Amino acid sequence: MIQAAFYLGNRSIRLGEIQPRDPATDEVQIKVSHCGICGTDLHIFHGALDKRVSMPAVLGHEMSGTIHALGDGVAGLAVGDSVAVMPIAPCNDCPACAAGHNHICHNLNFLGIDTPGAFQSYWTVPAHTVHRIPDNLSLMHGALLEPLAVACHDVRLADVQSGDQIVVVGGGPIGILVALVAQHAGGRVIVSEINPYRVELAALMGLETVNPNETDLVDLIMSRTRGAGADIVFEVSGSQAGAAVMTELLRTRGLAVIVANFPRNPQVDLYRFFWRELRMQGVRVYESQDFADAIALAAGGALPLDRIITDVRPLGGLKSGFEDMEQGGKVMKILLEL
Numbered sequence: 001m002i003q004a005a006f007y008l009g010n011r012s013i014r015l016g017e018i019q020p021r022d023p024a025t026d027e028v029q030i031k032v033s034h035c036g037i038c039g040t041d042l043h044i045f046h047g048a049l050d051k052r053v054s055m056p057a058v059l060g061h062e063m064s065g066t067i068h069a070l071g072d073g074v075a076g077l078a079v080g081d082s083v084a085v086m087p088i089a090p091c092n093d094c095p096a097c098a099a100g101h102n103h104i105c106h107n108l109n110f111l112g113i114d115t116p117g118a119f120q121s122y123w124t125v126p127a128h129t130v131h132r133i134p135d136n137l138s139l140m141h142g143a144l145l146e147p148l149a150v151a152c153h154d155v156r157l158a159d160v161q162s163g164d165q166i167v168v169v170g171g172g173p174i175g176i177l178v179a180l181v182a183q184h185a186g187g188r189v190i191v192s193e194i195n196p197y198r199v200e201l202a203a204l205m206g207l208e209t210v211n212p213n214e215t216d217l218v219d220l221i222m223s224r225t226r227g228a229g230a231d232i233v234f235e236v237s238g239s240q241a242g243a244a245v246m247t248e249l250l251r252t253r254g255l256a257v258i259v260a261n262f263p264r265n266p267q268v269d270l271y272r273f274f275w276r277e278l279r280m281q282g283v284r285v286y287e288s289q290d291f292a293d294a295i296a297l298a299a300g301g302a303l304p305l306d307r308i309i310t311d312v313r314p315l316g317g318l319k320s321g322f323e324d325m326e327q328g329g330k331v332m333k334i335l336l337e338l
């Protein structure tokens with residue numbers, strides 16, 4: 001038997017034991033090292049996805065570990081390899097898959113939401129989801145590869161160019177990673193965030209950060225761009241305020257990138273879209289090349305990954321992690337160490 005954390009519904013988490021699942025022919029069993037707590041896990045804890053998860057549910061998808069066992073049909077991986085998992089399994093049979101966008105498959109199996117995840121000491125996954133981590137990247141940093149791949153995908157689809165004026169609305173873990181990747185690509189990035197702890201932390205990571213409750217963000221961007229507006233706004237806050245300011249910030253034909261998962265439909269100024277010929281791009285998860293980019297970026301050492309990880313707790317810290325996240329306390333990314 002192995003250790004696991006179970007979500008039971010109604011804000012309830014129980015630590016317990018579970019039988020590890022042996023790998024099938026095309027599967028890999030991983031000894032989990034670290035697994036981050038994601039905003040999506042918090043939504044699940046709040047009951048927002050109770051129709052989708054089957055309880056008791058083992059969550060967790062931002063993980064790193066070492067290969068413990070391999071199915072007979074798996075090539076190119078070995079026991080002992082350090083790995084991270086790109087936790088999506090497409091059906092390869094729907095219109096999205098047929099069109100070459102199997103990362104947003106209509107029947108996508110998101111590992112750790114739709115099927116068991118990595119808040120357990122051994123995790124068995126399809127071999128195609130497994131990415132090897134280079135020796136110079138620690139397993140702790142490896143647990144940031146999944147959210148970093150989100151950021152790489154978002155910046156790639158936004159086609160960030162050197163010198164672009166960029167605003168990232170929302171300075172949580174994904175917003176910070178988007179900002180860091182966009183800045184690394186040569187963008188002139190400003191992060192907008194209202195939590196003072198996160199403003200300070202982002203500044204320590206070398207990001208220009210403003211609190212829109214203290215600084216008029218639109219005035220600031222207009223003065224920086226001689227009244228033109230930003231080239232790209234990444235909306236990562238999922239808030240009505242973010243959806244409203246996004247259209248005010250953008251230049252003629254500027255691009256609004258919708259990263260956040262909006263719990264309620266926001267009001268968006270479509271007149272402004274018409275008037276300035278604005279564009280909008282939704283972005284969701286990642287493709288294999290984004291995972292490869294994330295690994296190269298993280299291993300390259302240019303990103304302040306240590307500062308993003310504000311807490312490392314044992315598996316039993318899952319519930320307190322959720323509580324600290326929902327209170328908007330002094331946390332950025334919390335990792336559980338298995």
Ligand SMILES: [Zn+2]
Pocket residue numbers: 038039040061062147
């Ligand atoms: Zn996530």
Ligand SMILES: [Zn+2]
Pocket residue numbers: 090091092093094095096097098102105106107108
């Ligand atoms: Zn599909």
